[in-house]
Amino acid sequence: MPxxxxxxxxxxxxxxxxxxxxxxxxxKDGEIHLGALIFWLVIWAGASxxxxxxxxxxxxxxxxxxxxxxxxxxxLALTLLFYLVFRIHVLIENLETKFSQVIREIxxxxxxxxxxxxx
Amino acid sequence: xxxxxxxxxAYNEDSVIxxxxxxxxxxxKTLKLKKTIVVIxxxxxxxxxxxxxxxxxxxxxxxxxxxxxxxxxxxxxYAKRTKxxxxxxxxxxxxxxxxxxxxxxxxxxxxxxxxxxxxxLSKTNTIPFIRKVILKLGNLATFIFFGIWISDSxxxxxxxxxxxxxxxxxxxxxxxxxxxxxSEVKKHRLSFTEVPISVKYTQYSLSKGQTNLxxxxxxxxxxxxxxx
Numbered sequence: 222m223p224x225x226x227x228x229x230x231x232x233x234x235x236x237x238x239x240x241x242x243x244x245x246x247x248x249k250d251g252e253i254h255l256g257a258l259i260f261w262l263v264i265w266a267g268a269s270x271x272x273x274x275x276x277x278x279x280x281x282x283x284x285x286x287x288x289x290x291x292x293x294x295x296x297l298a299l300t301l302l303f304y305l306v307f308r309i310h311v312l313i314e315n316l317e318t319k320f321s322q323v324i325r326e327i328x329x330x331x332x333x334x335x336x337x338x339x340x
Numbered sequence: 341x342x343x344x345x346x347x348x349x350a351y352n353e354d355s356v357i358x359x360x361x362x363x364x365x366x367x368x369k370t371l372k373l374k375k376t377i378v379v380i381x382x383x384x385x386x387x388x389x390x391x392x393x394x395x396x397x398x399x400x401x402x403x404x405x406x407x408x409x410x411x412x413x414x415x416x417x418y419a420k421r422t423k424x425x426x427x428x429x430x431x432x433x434x435x436x437x438x439x440x441x442x443x444x445x446x447x448x449x450x451x452x453x454x455x456x457x458x459x460x461l462s463k464t465n466t467i468p469f470i471r472k473v474i475l476k477l478g479n480l481a482t483f484i485f486f487g488i489w490i491s492d493s494x495x496x497x498x499x500x501x502x503x504x505x506x507x508x509x510x511x512x513x514x515x516x517x518x519x520x521x522x523s524e525v526k527k528h529r530l531s532f533t534e535v536p537i538s539v540k541y542t543q544y545s546l547s548k549g550q551t552n553l554x555x556x557x558x559x560x561x562x563x564x565x566x567x568x
Contacts, residue, residue, distance in 0.1 A: 318511045321410040324402050328414055329421065332400045
């Protein structure tokens, strides 16, 4: 841990607190489930460690055979981002399917009503 | 008497839908079945629905456009709910020959669950080169993703018996449904065969079909489907 705290570390920590508050509020509102809460708590806790103890990222980098701590952070962040984008795509496709199912029901019910009217 | 529904997914086809339906009505006259031609109007903004109704087709209207796959599944759902014995899908753009309905029906009567009309089994068809390459790649993708080799996996001219109608559930909304169908074939162990069909490409039908570039989009969506 450094003996003094840099302004940039304070700025990042305040942002992390803000992000954590959003996660907790969304969980309280029932918009995210417990698994998602734990996931994001772990991510932001990890980010806090990286902000206040950057030398830990250097140790991690060395153990993985990577040169610098910041490179590890970037590789992890990119991997996580790609995975999250993929999950969002899958979610959108599932929503599209459900939406089509609703449209289908409306269309078929409407067709039934017209058939009844004619008879 | 057994029942047959002819399912025509349609989006903005008012210039050709009347002649497609009339030719179909003429072609299926001699089939000893109770026949219904059903146009699934996929949110058309032109007069497709009105014209189809005027010439005697039953019309199911999607209030908004959802894509070919969604329209196809609506048609199959209609066939399921009305307990149709057979369903045959047919393109709305005038590309298919209604006289080939008899070939597809004959194969269904022989006991196959699904019959696919293949453009490649007929030697008289002239398919544009790039379209041919993309269709062949579509066959390869169908084989890689679903383990089924078929000479025209992207054909919109297909017949289904009651077992296939009951079991098939399609989730994809767009043109990737043509390949998704074969995952259902494998899942439910449906028997299938192919029959040669004629195809007539016109400027109109080529402009209405999927663009060659859209193939990449179709491939991506098939990958997503594997992980859903």
